[in-house]
Amino acid sequence: MAQMTSQTLYQALWNSADILRSKMDASEYKNYLLGLIFYKYLSDRMVVYASDQLEEKTTDLDKAQQIYTDAYNDKDLHDDLISNVSDEFGYHIQPDLTFTALIDKIDHGTFQLEDLSQSFRDIEQSSEFFSGLFEDVDLYSRKLGATPQKQNQVISDVMKQISTLDLVGQNTNDILGDAYEYLIGQFASDSGKNAGEFYTPQSVSRLITQIAMHGKEDVRGFTIYDPTMGSGSLLLNARRYSNERLSINYFGQELNTSTYNLARMNMILHGVPINNQHLHNADTLDQDWPIEEPTNFDAVVMNPPYSAHWQPSKGTENDPRFVSYGLAPKSKADFAFLLHGYYHLKDTGVMCIVLPHGVLFRGGAEGRIRKALLENGAIDTVIGLPANIFFNTSIPTTVTVLKKSRTTRDVLFIDASKEFEKAKNQNHLTDDNIQKILETCINRKDVDKYAHLASFDEIKENDFNLNIPRYVDTTEPEKPVDVVKVVADIKKNDEEIARLSSELAKNFDDLVANNDEAAKQLTALKELFKNE
Template sequence: MAEENSTVSLQSGLFAAADVLRSKMDANEYKKYILGIVFYKYLSDQQLYKLAEDAGKDDVTLDVAQETYEDNLEEGDLLEEVKSELGYMIGPEYTYTKILANANNGSFQLNQLKDAFTQLESQGNSFEGLFEDFDLYSRQLGQNLQKQTDTIVGVIKAIGKLELVNTPGDTLGDAYEYLISQFASESGKKAGEFYTPQEVSELLARLTLVGKDYSNGMTVYDPAMGSGSLLLNFKKYVPNSSRITYYGQEINTSTFNLARMNMILHRVDLANQKLRNGDTLDEDWPAEEITNFDSVVMNPPYSQKWKADKGFLDDPRFSKYGVLPPKSKADYAFLLHGFYHLKHSGAMAIVLPHGILFRGAAEGKIRQKLLEEGAIDAVIGLPANLFHSTSIPTTIVVLKKDKQDRSVLFIDASKEFEKVKTQNKLRQEDIDKILKTYEERPADVEKYAHLASFDEIKENDFNLNIPRYVDTFEPEPEIDLRDVAKELRDIDQQINENEKELVGMLKELTSSDDDIMAGLQSIIEDFEEEIR
């Protein structure tokens, strides 16, 4: 309970800090300021606490730790030890505690924070370029330097109140995830693509872990990692999570940097992070390192355009299928990329639009080839409106390379969810039901699941549209015609009574105009004729 309360308090504090910027710009813009400053404070505070501890002082405040740092500037061995343990060293004039003190006494200048970021970025590849899109002089922050400074000071002071290091477990990481989800929710389609809802992330990760034991370590890969939330779910469900190595690639530089920060705030060792800023489809990666992953998970952008140049037919990711996914829809390009990098004993789970289940031409040929190989293990239909970036219903495809047969399990989970404001959300019971059904692989679950043989799929011309295999039709309830007749009689009677009442009211009307009275009398006679 203490950890839960800590998370809630931290979440509310972090989101309150966003109020400083909320009126100035869209969440897609201001998220980088909030998340970047939170990240910097975490690194700074971690260093101060560690330095004070190594200097023999426990349970100190950040102000005391700052004093300890400044008093020990000549102790080279102490500082080198801290830097060796943490992998960085923030100068005493650039710690968040020093910056906050300057903000409180009115001496803060924007270049102090800018120089602080630059110093951190210079300390190796792990931090290089982290703040390159962090524009402290943006006119969105204010129309002049003073207003820009005032805005950033407001953010610094708000975040300065929060304890970010001495939190239990992954409290900070979870609060950071919450903040990312809120930004995605506020931004909608503008920024939703960089965030996969936690419920979907959990389901994807756990689907690839069914029947596996990775207590001795594993590698996971997300070629379209966004903010890294999907990868980080493995940390929750794998024993000895310190032995997980995370591989991820993201094309958007801002989102890539966000993923790097997210990993560090979830206390993932830098040595276990293999992240890259690049285009997954244009240039295969990883190419020279380990390319066979225990788990591959992905929620790529749906039906995105890609090059699809003929040269890709010689690319080992696509060559065995004889055709390329169409230029207008890269869905299968992402799927084949991930499947190529899957270990023979591993599992892959990818979210895509339903079109990949039944579209023909090149996609149909690729789908048939995968089915003939026995690569597709399950097709799971999800509810509509789960994602901030789109309201369309989606499907999860689970793939394996070591299947013993070519059957496919179909699950229709599209009707099981709860509505939260304008979004639909998978409940824990919904996730558990999907996982239980996937693990048990029953022949049939009425109106929910069906295990289709290869021959059955072949008879359907390799069309994987879920309604072909799972009948969820609900017949209309039988209608009692006697009840319908009685209801019609009651309605007629009510109309008759209303017309009588109306005629009575019309008869009370008078006018000195003979034409009006004649017209009125005609209307009354028509009603009286109908009533009879």
């Protein structure tokens, strides 16, 4: 099978969704397409690996399938083959249930959904690591068709569509992983407000990751934590900026089970070793996690749901995450997420969190938490992002950077609200925009109408209000008015009006009324323009 270019692969993956688009919205059909692509990847790489281990290296899936089938059915080779494959991947698929075998059944009209369902179950039951991975792919949903035959046909059509894709012949996991990431991004664009549950735009992810990892690109065993990880895209960006990428350990928690499964698939498709994945399906604010070593991380990155409601349980005020700063109000969990992430940050670490601007100036419990953080020097930088940059909201947001063990309590303010490129449906940060923000963060110096390094005393004078316009003045001075010119222009205009009125009045002399009423109106008009 010929290797595809990245763009060709991206487009082919996206086109595969055409069969499902008319049947359900993107938030639903993404589960089918992403699940089936992931299953093909697991199947193809296992079959190709098996043929390679049998010393018959080939990337031809039909040939590899035959080699695997023959060895599987050979009593002398069967046990060693299964042991080898299972040790390598943590699962194995029966020869008659591989993706290639099922495509052959489709071609011969013998395919049944139960074959695919059985293969899913076999993978999920191979180990705890794969447990529940395909539970969101409902092969028997009536949205696929009103009858089992129609459901069978739709899934067959989607499988045929993706059967031509080369998912194991790519040079690196990055090509396929980035293609999968592209697909998730396209689903996010189509999903509208639902997209915020699983995806952070790549430009924002790159900005946050570079800030969090600055100066630590060579750290071996780097740990990064996202307590609201969505599809895992924010976590996986660490691979782009680390020189020790294979040693990165990823820690993530996600409440939504479907999104959690998507993150697991995303990690595997990016080639992240099983031992480097530490993912958890639970409510971040309900019970603390992780609670076993390691519990503090080199970087914490977050894009939590904005101003979500939460319900602190009895005794939460004594929770180590919140006890030093207090509880966020029930109507707005923004600071609860922030304090959770900050609690899990190493003393030498950097945390970046995306939040609505309200956290910068709201009073009450939030004002008290903000004051305490500022007094402890926890807030390092506040960056105002452009409006309409996220899929789930058009409001402008802020990236707040936090650190521990700082020797100063100043805060750098950056107004990057105008740093964007307008796209079809939303704005996005360009590479130049990201670089400008990053360099300003590093230099920590005033930039006219863009950035200001505020002292603690200055912040205290503002009653600990961090609203960016208080510190960065982006207004442009009005141009001075030339009064003499304005008066001259008015006089010139008056003279022109008088001239035109006089000419118009003369023209009225040529008009003749054809009745008494018209004569009255004509006389009135002549008098009016004589006065003018």
